[in-house]
Amino acid sequence: MRTWGMIATWRMAIEGVTLGSEMLKNGEKCQDVLEKAVMFVEDYPFYKSVGYGGLPNEECEVELDAAFMDGKTLSIGAVASIKDFKNPISIARKLSADRYNIFLVGAGAESYAHKNGFVRQNMLTERARKTWELRVKEIKEKNLSPYDGHDTVCMIAIDQEKDMAVATSTSGLFMKKKGRVGDSPVSGSGFYVDNEIGGAAATGLGEDIMKGCLSYEVVQRMKKGETPQEAAQGAVDEFSKELIKRRGKAGEISIVALNNKGDWGIGTNVEFTFCAATPTEQPKVYIAKLVDGKVNIEITSEEYMRAYKEKIQREI
Numbered sequence: 001m002r003t004w005g006m007i008a009t010w011r012m013a014i015e016g017v018t019l020g021s022e023m024l025k026n027g028e029k030c031q032d033v034l035e036k037a038v039m040f041v042e043d044y045p046f047y048k049s050v051g052y053g054g055l056p057n058e059e060c061e062v063e064l065d066a067a068f069m070d071g072k073t074l075s076i077g078a079v080a081s082i083k084d085f086k087n088p089i090s091i092a093r094k095l096s097a098d099r100y101n102i103f104l105v106g107a108g109a110e111s112y113a114h115k116n117g118f119v120r121q122n123m124l125t126e127r128a129r130k131t132w133e134l135r136v137k138e139i140k141e142k143n144l145s146p147y148d149g150h151d152t153v154c155m156i157a158i159d160q161e162k163d164m165a166v167a168t169s170t171s172g173l174f175m176k177k178k179g180r181v182g183d184s185p186v187s188g189s190g191f192y193v194d195n196e197i198g199g200a201a202a203t204g205l206g207e208d209i210m211k212g213c214l215s216y217e218v219v220q221r222m223k224k225g226e227t228p229q230e231a232a233q234g235a236v237d238e239f240s241k242e243l244i245k246r247r248g249k250a251g252e253i254s255i256v257a258l259n260n261k262g263d264w265g266i267g268t269n270v271e272f273t274f275c276a277a278t279p280t281e282q283p284k285v286y287i288a289k290l291v292d293g294k295v296n297i298e299i300t301s302e303e304y305m306r307a308y309k310e311k312i313q314r315e316i
């Protein structure tokens with residue numbers, strides 16, 4: 001049987017993974033699959049850490065980061081701190097076709113997107129603005145850490161011709177400083193893929209993920225023969241310990257991985273949901289929980305899925 005496969009971070013990826021798995025089954029290319037699947041997440045207003053409806057920075061502006069990598073050519077395209085464009089992932093993908101200037105930020109990224117006809121859109125929704133206002137109040141009143149509330153959609157796919165790609169898209173940390181860039185658009189940290197090995201992509205505290213170049217690390221571990229599960233969990237465990245040893249604490253880190261045989265795995269140091277699909281596994285949402293320091297992976301219950309949907313659409 002010809003293989004294909006797809007894995008993605010967080011519950012929010014399930015519609016994209018379902019759509020993508022149909023495309024892969026039909027023999028479509030992994031690059032097209034990932035762009036379409038990530039666009040779905042970017043366009044959905046209730047996913048509050050990606051694209052339209054993403055949570056804003058300190059100044060109530062939605063600044064977005066996205067990246068695209070092709071595992072055959074190792075081509076990379078990325079944008080960071082881009083404002084008011086509908087689909088950052090498509091801009092990143094287009095940049096990946098270029099020889100020079102493949103990673104653009106802020107005004108430069110916006111001017112490139114404008115000249116290349118990408119759709120402009122005000123990405124700040126009423127809901128995100130309200131969430132921001134409430135947060136500003138809470139931070140003042142309760143002296144809370146401002147950075148709770150983030151997540152990146154990361155997707156990796158292998159198609160029937162055994163080509164691989166990876167894509168990431170995020171609004172980064174809620175309440176981040178203007179101009180702050182996390183790991184998601186940074187090659188080797190937020191994502192990496194090589195047709196000859198496999199791919200990995202990360203979500204969590206970008207400031208810590210970047211310290212370990214964790215996506216590249218996971219791909220190198222797979223190159224040495226580790227399964228995606230061993231590589232991803234091994235890298236997260238080792239690096240979390242290292243961070244604790246050197247800095248007293250480790251941020252939240254979760255990684256998805258897929259090798260070039262279509263086997264998937266994840267690594268995490270917190271509770272983490274993700275989605276996967278292969279020819280023998282219907283698209284599903286899984287939840288990884290840490291039990292006595294070990295990761296336990298289960299399929300999410302229908303009740304979990306209902307509660308999630310209710311929560312993300314709840315009135316603010």
Ligand code: ASP
Nearest residue numbers: 151152172182203204206
């Ligand atoms: N890694 C992202 C960032 O630091 C956020 C996340 O994935 O939760 O921008």
